[in-house]
Amino acid sequence: MVSIIVPCFNGEKYIKRCLDSILNQSYKDFEVIFVNDGSTDKTDEIIREYLSDGRVRYFKQNNKGIGATRNFGISKANGDFITFLDVDDYFTDDAIEKMANFSLKNDLDIVVTDYYVYDKNVKQYKIKDFDITNVKDNPNIIVDINFAPWGKLYKKDLIKNIEFEENLKYEDAPFVIKALLKAQRIGKLNYSSVYYTVNNGSETTVRDDKVFDIIKVVDIIRRDLVKNDLDDVAKKIIVKTLTNHTIQQIYNEDKESGMKFINEAFSYMKKYVPDYRNNVYYDGRGILRRSIEKSEFLTKVYVKVYNLIN
Secondary structure (H helix, E strand, C coil): CCCEEEEEECCCCCCHHHHHHHHHCCCCEEEEEEEEECCCCCCHCCCCCCCCCEEEEEEEEECHHHHHHHHHHHHHCCCCCEEECCCCECCCCHHHHHHHHHHHHCCCEEEEEEEEEEEEEEEEEEECCCCCCCCCCCCCCHCCCCCCCCCEEEEHHHCCCCCCCCCCCCCHHHHHHHHHCCCCEEEEEEEEEEECCCCCCCCCCCCCCHHHHHHHHHHHHHHHHHHHCCCCHHHHHHHHHHHHHHHHHHCCHHHCCCHHHHHHHHHHHHHHHHCCCCCCHHHHCHHHHHHHHCHHHHHHHHHHHHHHCC
């Protein structure tokens, strides 16, 4: 019924926790598609301990990146439904049962769930509730739903012709948005299905020259949304995403690169959202924070002062 795609590159520290959370699910009608993306640690040795369980299907390939690895996993999936789990993350005990039953009961193309973030402490993140809908009837769900592929259950027929971007960081956001745009019935399950683990030094948390990929990714998203007459939604996502990444340049060890990124991000916003300072994204921000985030000059000052202090 359900194919669970797990890409892995050098995940020896997390494989057992991840796979145990899958194999101990209350729901049993699933397959695990575990793709070893050229790992150089003990990934191969550890995963072979699990191959006695016939539900675990193991594939190895040369390192191609997470986008290509997830695409490969989709091509091998036999299930009616597909979900994703990164190797350093793990499911809650009855995640698959809850998502599958909710999807079947309501004939959904996508199930969206809440999730936990595990970063020293565990914190629950709740996505804004909504009735069964689609993007045409409720465009703002694109802004409200997170862009990670995990924490969601997709009908295979919905995503079999949608691919993750390859050779780009933040490759998952365009995939999720394309799936949301295509879906006719999207449902929110008021339940947290996954623990997302924040690992310092991981591909997700490191800020380096790959941060420039977010501008390319935002442009892919903008074009998809504009094509679907969702210009206002595109503007919200542009401002929200690029503002978050300009402030995050406090973590970029290459200070010159960080300043360059701030320049390019603000240039992009000025080009495609000329009135970005009035965007509704800023409405919920504090006065001081809002003042800094709207200003290219103040953002640079903030980043420089933060780095001097720290």
